[in-house]
Amino acid sequence: MILRIYLRDKDAAYREQKLAALIKETAPIPLTHYIGELEGHHFAITEFMPGISLRDFLLGDVPHDLRAIMTEVGMILSKITAYEFSKSDFLNKDLEVVPYESSDVIKFAQDCLNNRTVVSVLSPEMIDEIKKAIKQYAYLFSTDDEKHLVHGDFDPANILVDKINDSWVVTGILDWEFAFSGSYLWDVANMLRYAHKMPPEFQNSFIDALQRNAIKLPPDWRTTAHLLNLSSLLDLLKRSDPQRHPSRCADIHELIDHILSELNNMQKIDRVEIKPYDANWPNIFEAEAALIKKALADNCVAIHHVGSTSVPGLAAKPKIDIIAVVRNLVFDKSQLEAIGYKYKGGFNIPLRRSFTIRTADRNINLHVFEENDPEIELNILFRDHLRETPSARDEYALLKYKLIAEESSHEKNNSIYRGYTLGKHDFIQNILKKSGFNKRRFVLCTHHSEWTVAKHFRDTYFFGPNGIEDPYTWTFNHEEHAHLVLYQVTEIVAYAHIQFWPDQRAAIRIIATDENKRNQNSASVFLTLIEKWLRSLGIKSIHAESRQSSLRFYLKNGYTEMPFNDPENHESDPNDVPVGKVL
Structure with a gap:
């Protein structure tokens, strides 16, 4: 059992109790067994949940699969946000939506800028930049039509992880006292507040999991997340004492400076310009x-x-x-x-x-x-x-x-091309x-339709038949991995996943043809194009672990049995045959 004492909000204990009962089957949230009051403060006896905070875990040196953990975090948040209320605003102790005096985010942030502590910590130049950002992006704060369940403090400090059966998994989502009805981007922003100090897979796996679980992030979600974090940080700074908490104030200053820098970089993106036809x-x-x-x-x-x-x-x-x-x-x-x-x-x-x-x-x-x-x-x-x-x-x-x-x-949203x-x-x-175009051509996955087909091929021909969820979607945004599709006119008929290895080597992790388009030589054409491309990049040899059913295909295309020698030492299927080809 855990004793929780609530100092700020007397309704928080009841709100947490009812939320736990509501979503216990969806997310690992501690149940509240008893609520009492002592000396004017409410307290609660809650369920003990095993594990350590994700924040401490990330700061430690325990070996772990960050991608798997953040994928689970994203999946859990997608389930939390599936709960909706009648309208957006704060929740009382009975989970009824009630108006809150500071629900106007823009006015709240502007009021914070007049606070004595905020003025003493931030320079006049920073305050001016914040005011300009709030004015420029005011339209992004309009979330009245959003009425999802929002945790309100969804960050690594409030997420527990524990090692179960040799894998680290999420065991608890704590501290629901600030929950409200609104935009799930508040929780996304909280989780990604320190993403710039984390490996890329921290954000990439989290966002990918949200999108794979039907969370449709708006085109401007990154900008919105920065602004929501800016508002939260101003509130936190307003309630901090620079004399008692100098490190906290310095951290907030650094985070705000980073956000302003990111917003400034976004503004520097050249806008697409269309002009009437010019005869010159x-x-x-x-x-x-x-x-x-x-x-x-x-x-x-x-x-x-x-x-x-x-x-x-x-x-x-x-x-x-x-x-x-x-x-x-x-x-x-x-x-x-x-x-x-x-x-x-x-x-x-x-x-x-x-x-x-x-x-x-x-x-x-x-x-x-x-x-x-x-x-x-x-x-x-x-x-x-x-x-x-x-x-x-x-x-x-x-x-x-x-x-x-x-x-x-005008923006690039996880793509090499603009929208x-x-x-x-x-x-x-x-x-x-x-x-009348009727040729076959291959490209690197770029458009969302190409990524959708890539995921379909992976799930249909590799991971789905084995009853597992694709654990390697993090490779979709990784410089050592390439994902390609083969078009027949405008229809995608094949997909390949290539990994670049040291010493001018590459590996075919996946190559698959649509089962309705087989026996049309597409796979061999695709493989030949991939080899030509890799050769142009200076790759000297290409390797694969072939299923018995695919061995004939590789041998027909000039491959021979050759040690795989995976530099990452991933475990191989003993039934697979290592093959390769010198380019």
Whole structure:
């Protein structure tokens, strides 16, 4: 049993008691067995829950799987937030929603800025920045339509973990005294307050678990979380004594400074700009094409003007998109750098070499492909369809203007591309169907539809049949892992998960073809493309652990039995056959 004494809110003990009874079957929350009063303070006898706080656990040196723990934390929060009330506001001891004098978050934060302690700890410059942020993002504080159960103090200090059967699991969610009805982003913000000091999987696994459990985070959730944390920190600072708690005040100062820095960085993101068609765009292309052709010399096969600036009458971002077709994708990049281009990699297209120029006179995106790459035909067919079909061209223009009116279109939300680019995906796919494009092409997963299919392949062909939940979704946002899909026209027919190892080696963790598209040579085509891509990156050998049923496929494609030698020493299935290929 645990004795809890409530000093601030006399209703807190009753609120916790009723919440425990309400959601005990959903979340590990301690039951309250008895509530009493002594010397004006309420106290409660509550259930003992084993474990140590997640905060102490993270600060310690106990070996653990952070991804698994944060995935469970996210899953539990998704269940908590599933409870809804009639409206948003604070909860009384009977869990009835009642008005609270400080429920106006903006006014509350502004009042905090006039507090003597806050003024003494924060510089005038910081206070001015906070005021500007509150004014600029005031619309994000409007959460009256949100009426989810909010823990109110959902952070690692109030979460217990314990080792059970050799695995660390969540055993308790404590301290529900501040629970209210509102936006679940309050709890998300609390959990991620120190995320910038944690490994990436702390946030990534937590957010991924929320989204996988039907929590639809809004496009501006990161900004909103920063603002909610800012409000909470101002309240905490207001109630702190700099003389008695100098470390706490210093910590709050550091956190607020970090939030302001993050908000400032978000504001620096260039907004997508759409301009009416400019008849000079083809002239800019012609001049640039001559420079590129000369720089690439004999390696150059053809140069094409593509993208929206190549379609007369189409509004576009004022950036000229150019495709250079070369005989060999391995070439001296200094040839293009000498005329002002900067190399940018391939983004989501593995066998592309992308370059840009960003000057007052030259705003160019150059895409270099090896001859016969299907991306060349794709871009030309899309361009020609828009040139020849005014209705499609005008529909595309309307879509662009609609997208730039949405704030999320100007942001990158866990993607290499902005929402604007991702928002055009379905339209482009539809045009490709009409244009007669019929090639197979592979890309790195970028669009949410590609990630959805990737998860489907993993669950359907690997983890689902074994009755387990995919434990490796953290690899979706990790530099040592790549996730690719193979398109047949606009339909995804295969998926692969590649891990990069030291010593110029790579491993095929998963490669799978849609069972309805097998016996069409897609898997072999996909594997050949992946090998070509890895070879271009300097990878010397590729490895896999083949099921007996897949061994023939690997042998047919030139693989031989070869030690797997996993540098991470993951346990192998004794029935699998280690195979490999020197690239």
